[in-house]
Amino acid sequence: MGTHRRPKPPSRARIATLGVAAGAVSLLPTQSQAAPKPTVDEVRKQVELLYEEAEAPTEEYNGIAEKQKKLQREVDATQDRLARKQQEINELREKIGPLAAAQYRSGGIDPSVQLFLSSDPDEYLDKAQVLGRTSDRQAEALRALHSKQRELAQERADAAKRLKAIQETRAKAKEKKDEVQGKLAKARKLLNSLTAAQRAKMEADQKREDAAAGASDAPATYNGPASGRAKTAIEFAYAQLGKPYEWGSTGPNSYDCSGLTGSAWRAAGVSLPRTVKQQYDAGRKVAKSDLQPGDIIYWYNDDQHNGMYVGNGKAIHAPRTGKNVEIVPLDSMPFFAASRP
Structure with missing residues (x-):
């Protein structure tokens, strides 16, 4: 069985020479390379098509923009609620009393504050009250504070979700906006490639067609x-x-x-x-x-x-x-x- 030999690869010098030659050929002006300029009628058809293609993403953009407005209203309302709840929490802290509030803020281990570390704060409070470790008034205030904090944490989580949704809708809206503007920019470029006389002819043709179709x-x-x-x-x-x-x-x-x-x-x-x-x-x-x-x-x-x-x-x-x-x-x-x- 004969040995199968691979063809010898061309030398680097040979590749360079071929590259220069190819480059030289591509630089030569040839009739086939000069793309013929589109006629007025061809431009008009291309522009009409681009405008038509822009309609669907325009409607998608409108829908996304409406969703974005709705989400923004929801976020604004949530932020108002967050501010109100934070105010309520601040007022409750003041009710608990200077000592308990100070211990709460500093992470103290007073029994009446340990409930925040408990897996079941309500059960802890019940026991603490029975043992006389905290007054009814303080226990009620602490229970209310804990409840408000849970609500605040949930509201914050909801607000974060909505803000993320807004960012996503903004990105989608930008994508659709870019798509529409890209098509309109192409149409403008085509129109700008026409001479003033060609543009006038195109407008006259369009008016004639509209009149024939009964548009007014x-x-x-x-x-x-x-x-x-x-x-x-x-x-x-x-x-x-x-x-x-x-x-x-x-x-x-x-x-x-x-x-x-x-x-x-x-x-x-x-x-x-x-x-x-x-x-x-x-x-x-x-x-x-x-x-x-x-x-x-x-x-x-x-x-x-x-x-x-x-x-x-x-x-x-x-x-x-x-x-x-x-x-x-x-x-x-x-x-x-x-x-x-």
Whole structure:
């Protein structure tokens, strides 16, 4: 059987020479390396896609931000309770008497203070009272002090958990915010790569498409069939026509989609949750054939995009970055569901 020989590895000098040669070749300008600049239409499609992709993380961000606010309120309330309990403990220490309080603070071994080292302080106090080691008043004060301290320790543990939860939600919110801003930054970069003339053409094309689809952001007064709260909500939404879409915004100068629907119904005295998904889950579902002005429309799915039905086959919504609050035909996007607040 013949000896199998490995091929001799190239010398370091040979590797260096090949590296230089490869580098030299890569530096030569070639036609294939110069990527063709995207056309205005290609840029517009890429920008539209990026804006669409930013919608889902925007709604996730809104949900996380709401959770963060709730946790912060809970933490604030807990800290208030902690302060009150600490004050109560301080007052109880004063009641116990200067000597017992001093021994307690210094870790003294007076029998009336040893209860804090006992596995069952209440049982110890009962025995101490029988043996006449501590007065009824002092025993009661010590028992109350011990109870308050246990409560304080539990409150502190709860506060620590909530603070940890806040830190986690902040990290998640930042992640979603970065995701949205990353997509919007890419879109801006693409738009900035166009010349002024190309940008003007793109805007003109967009306006033509919107007009053909029946979209309108011209300020108008609602004179449809709605009444009561639904009419108030629609009138509020109409007053926002032409205001820009801004992710994460609930007004008054700009809105995202669920920010507009929530603000409109809030103006009518109805409190809706923050996100598209939460609004979908909270509302009473209605069939497309039973739509009434004021109903909330969900397009695509239950957590991406929503608006408000205004009657006559039209809806008002905050579309996406770069566009304004507008009125569109109900079927300008794939209808998914509708709910009634």
